[in-house]
Amino acid sequence: MAISSPGLASGIDVKSIVSQLVALERAPLAQLQTQASGFQAKLSVLGSITSMVSGLGDAAARLAAANTFTQVKGTSSQADAVSVSVADSTAPTTLALDVVSLAQAQSTASAAVPVGSGMGAGTLTITLGDWSSGSFAAGSATPMTINVVEGKDKLTDIAAQINAAKGGVTATVLRDASGERLLMRSRDTGKALGYQVAAADGDATDGKDLGRLAFTSLSGSGMSLTQAGLNAVAKVNGVTIESASNTVKDALPGITLNLLKPTTSSATITVSNDKDSMRKAVQGFVDAYNTLSDMLATSTKYDADTKTRGSLQGDSTAVGLQRALRSMMRSETPGGAFTRLSDVGLEIKADGKLSINSSKLDAALDQPAEMTRLFGADSDNPTLKGFGFKLDNFADGLVAADGSLSARTSSLRSAIQRNSKEMDKVNDRASRAETRYLAQYNAMDAAVAKFSSLNAYVAQQITLWNKNSG
Template identity: 35%
Template sequence: MAISSLGIGSGLDLSALVNQLVAAERQPVESRLFRREANYQAQLSAFGSIKGGLSSLETALGKLVDLKEGRTASSSDNARLGVSAQESAFPGRYTVRVETLATAETRASLAFDDADTVVGSGSLSLQVGDGELVNITIDEDNNTLRGIRDAINASEAGVQASIINDGTGARLVLTSGTTGAANTINLTVSDDDGDDTDLSGLSRLASNNLDVVTAAGDAQAQINGLTVTSPSNTLDGAIEGLTLTLRGESEPGTSITVEVGKNRAAVRSAINEFVTAYNAVVDQVRELTRYNPETQQGAVLVGDSTLRGIRSRLSSGLLASGGEAGSQFTNLVNLGINSDRNGKLSLDSAALDRALDEDFQGAIGLLNEVSSGLRDTVKGFTETGGLLDARTDGLLTRIRDIDRQREVLDNRMEQFEARLVRQFGAMDALVGQLQNTSQYLSQQLGALNAMLNQNRNR
């Protein structure tokens, strides 16, 4: 707000001087605010980074909490027999022979000239096995072979209808949607011509006038020499905890081997994911709190109590005891999870295999319990309103306070500039007056000197 005429009286560039004095007054305070804000922003970024790492650790711990005593299952001929296992399956080996696959019944009508041939009118009653009886009205709107096909498909009676031309003409083909010997197709007709069983009109589609193309049949297999039948090609419960999917008949004289084992791979994968996530947090904390004695420079969170608390509580959680009563495993070290002098973890795969061999269920129980406690600890850091949120909220408050301090600084600098303008303006006016007085006195002295010289010459 420097006045443009400032300096006219004295001839000095007082406006530039005012600007320089204001800048000199502002600079140290403004620099201090910028440094503080940059530090707070760096801390915000650091806490965001550590929260991301802890969230990944929480996810990995959740998988250990939910880890079950899983099973693996394999088939020596997956093309003919698929297998999947639940936790209740007992580890072992089974021999299976697929004798026959379950089939769905298919029936075909006699041949018609084409799909648009009028068959007749009346009603159809369609039932698959002991399922729901579905009635279908056939009238002049759908009395062709094509119309009847569409009406059957629209009825959702559990039968797929199609028209196939086999060279002798168009035939209506009905296929049950359900396999098994009991799931035969029963189609009765109420023919408008008065005869429901003859070979004219709608009665040509009655069950007794349809050819059986594929008979309904149950699946049959031998498991360890015992014969098992099923209306479907899925044997669920024939072996406890196993689901067998029959895909093709076995080669004559050969059997398919099914092996069930403990799912070690899932345990190892979950532990490795946890170890990786935990070590990432350790690295983050070390990087954010490191101090370089050579440069005497510390990282953005060096000496921060929050990160020290996180490291301490995570380390304590690792040492927690747990496991099922009577189990020989009481801590993670028993499972081959070891910590080095820097706090980073590693997995001794051989030690883990030995533990799983000795007590698979006990090892899973220990992992469930210890990881549950650790996950609760991590949640306390990462959850909404948790420790990290409290720290970041505090930093955001400080940043907002810096914005307010900048506003105060701007107001103070405006007042300071106005005061300088007033002071320099007054000085400028005084100097101008003094210069005018000086000029007047110079003129008067000049005139007096001229008079004296004239008198002397006389």
């Protein structure tokens, strides 16, 4: 007789018994799963700490950079007339600036002709040069030649050719009630960047004289001058300067002036230390340090009130890092006016976090060279390095492949792998035990079934025997 369900013959709940026995086999999983959760929590927090250490190193490197405390800014009391930009390390100064006139590009215009009419045949030769003496002095640039075809090239075609040549002159066609005319203009401003237009007419007898587009003298026939090329003129502390461009770059070392319109009174140009930028770099460092400090404090503490432990409570790597950072914050960089962070207003509080004494920092920023020395001094002797270099090197060492944070991360990953293998072993043992228990109980159930069948047969025979004996 086949047994369709374990325990059917014996009446014993085989499934329940086997399930409980298998549960006992799987009992070690609970501890392993708890360990796995702890390992994963530590690995996650350690990953955050590693990222924060890298961020702190980057912030320290910015403080060590040569230009962090040499940044300056330029301001203008008449920003609508002149704006200013300055290069790093430019010496602070104050200037009086008068914008007398702006630089202009030469412009010419032809007489109006009927819209779409031809301009004859021949060539236009455009040469860049200077008209300031009253006559034309050619510059060094190669002249450009525009070929005009009879019956094909209109003013719009000629303008298109000039623009395509990209030879220092632009052109457009203006249309009004009188017809259309060619407008030409120097690409750049300045009296030395004007132009001359010479016309070689292929057929001057056809009534379509290409000479109408010539400009070979300031008062001759052909195109007329609508704007002479002019240099910008300004006065710096009463001294007159000229510039071909309205962007004056070379007159004052490190200072670029952008002339926008003439002034009626002197504009004050000020170059000063960019303390806002310096403070931003310092604040970025403090924020990066405090973020890491908070994470280390939270992950390594034990809360007696809630009886909860941080993920890295008692972890030697995290605790050691916390102590090393606090010690480094109190280290010295000898050789300058400032030797400690506290000298420039960065103070360590009782909880290990940094705070900024604003008045002290502001006074320190008035000595940018000393700030650079404190954070960016370079030396082969590690003890003489600037604080920014020290902390950047320290951070690099922690996150390097052989650094303590990397080693601890690798150790945790190995522990997670071992834990996973142990759980696989427990599950495998439980699975094999389940198969074994079911086989044993099924055999027992089959044996009980046989005994029950035999018992029924014997009972039947006894009953028959009793009847026959009577």
